[in-house]
Amino acid sequence: MASFTKWLGAGLGWSFGGPIGALLGYMIGNVIDGFTQKDLQDFRQQANRHSKTTHSGDFEISLLVLSSFVIKADGKIDPRELDFVRAYFVKMYGKDRANHAFRLFKGIIQNKDISVRQISLQIRQQMQHASRLQLMHYLFSLAKADEVVTPDELDMLQKIAGYLNISSYDFDSIKAMFYKNSESAYKILEIEKTATDKELKAAYRKMVKKHHPDKVKHLGEEHLKGAEEKFLKIQEAYEQIKKERGL
Numbered sequence: 001m002a003s004f005t006k007w008l009g010a011g012l013g014w015s016f017g018g019p020i021g022a023l024l025g026y027m028i029g030n031v032i033d034g035f036t037q038k039d040l041q042d043f044r045q046q047a048n049r050h051s052k053t054t055h056s057g058d059f060e061i062s063l064l065v066l067s068s069f070v071i072k073a074d075g076k077i078d079p080r081e082l083d084f085v086r087a088y089f090v091k092m093y094g095k096d097r098a099n100h101a102f103r104l105f106k107g108i109i110q111n112k113d114i115s116v117r118q119i120s121l122q123i124r125q126q127m128q129h130a131s132r133l134q135l136m137h138y139l140f141s142l143a144k145a146d147e148v149v150t151p152d153e154l155d156m157l158q159k160i161a162g163y164l165n166i167s168s169y170d171f172d173s174i175k176a177m178f179y180k181n182s183e184s185a186y187k188i189l190e191i192e193k194t195a196t197d198k199e200l201k202a203a204y205r206k207m208v209k210k211h212h213p214d215k216v217k218h219l220g221e222e223h224l225k226g227a228e229e230k231f232l233k234i235q236e237a238y239e240q241i242k243k244e245r246g247l
Contacts, residue, residue, distance in 0.1 A: 120163030
């Protein structure tokens, strides 16, 4: 129990409040033998000291809960998507921390009483826009883990994006990073094919500012790689359009 509770208490802030906190309290009580209400209160007191800042642990828990909604959206739990979640957490956090996270995740995904709206609204209120964009990028990666994003999964992604206050432009931009067609590069940069060269350069500068990895460095080094992958897609889209236009 000690190693699990040490993992859980490290870096968590606002996650121990609101609907996410209620879910955590319920799940932890079922996952850990001997876990008491006093243990939960101790975690809450620890979290309240820095509850206004999103820490790595808050982002981690948000990934787990939102992942459960996407995986269950099409009415089945695909082993490839579960494998993706486990592999992602191993890559990001290391095997030991990933095992703890996945242990909790298996309980979360079986819970049928969590509200995607309430969970998403809590994340929206506490998490900066750049971090919410990073969450959405990850969720698209998850949905694509079994090769196909089903209509039900896409509907869930759009629903989550709406609750997280992610605009349709930002949503379509991230979506285009996972769909290759003649308009993908333009959608990534949030412009039309009719955009002038001047508008193209302005759009690129805007996207660089919005998605720069430094925007999520407060989440910890482990999250910079994911942000850099998204940032690279923006650079590739810009270079592709410039090449097509002979710039």
